[in-house]
Amino acid sequence: MAIILHWIMAPLVSQARFSSAMIQGSLTPDATFRLYQLPKSIGITVLLAAVVRLAWRFAPRATTAATDNSTR
Numbered sequence: 001m002a003i004i005l006h007w008i009m010a011p012l013v014s015q016a017r018f019s020s021a022m023i024q025g026s027l028t029p030d031a032t033f034r035l036y037q038l039p040k041s042i043g044i045t046v047l048l049a050a051v052v053r054l055a056w057r058f059a060p061r062a063t064t065a066a067t068d069n070s071t072r
Helices: 002-014 015-024 029-058
Strands: none
Touching: 002 029
């Protein structure tokens, strides 16, 4: 599950390509607004995926008899 969450987050974090279009300033106000909204939405998605990944990482796991060495 952690690998799946990692690969979901990786392309979302690479949203830096939007910054060059926002810096140019030659866009209409409507286009600029849309360009700002997309990275915000992606950022919130990355944050939620990171929270799920951390929760998955620190969630208690059930041990099986084969891996439980405390019964010896």
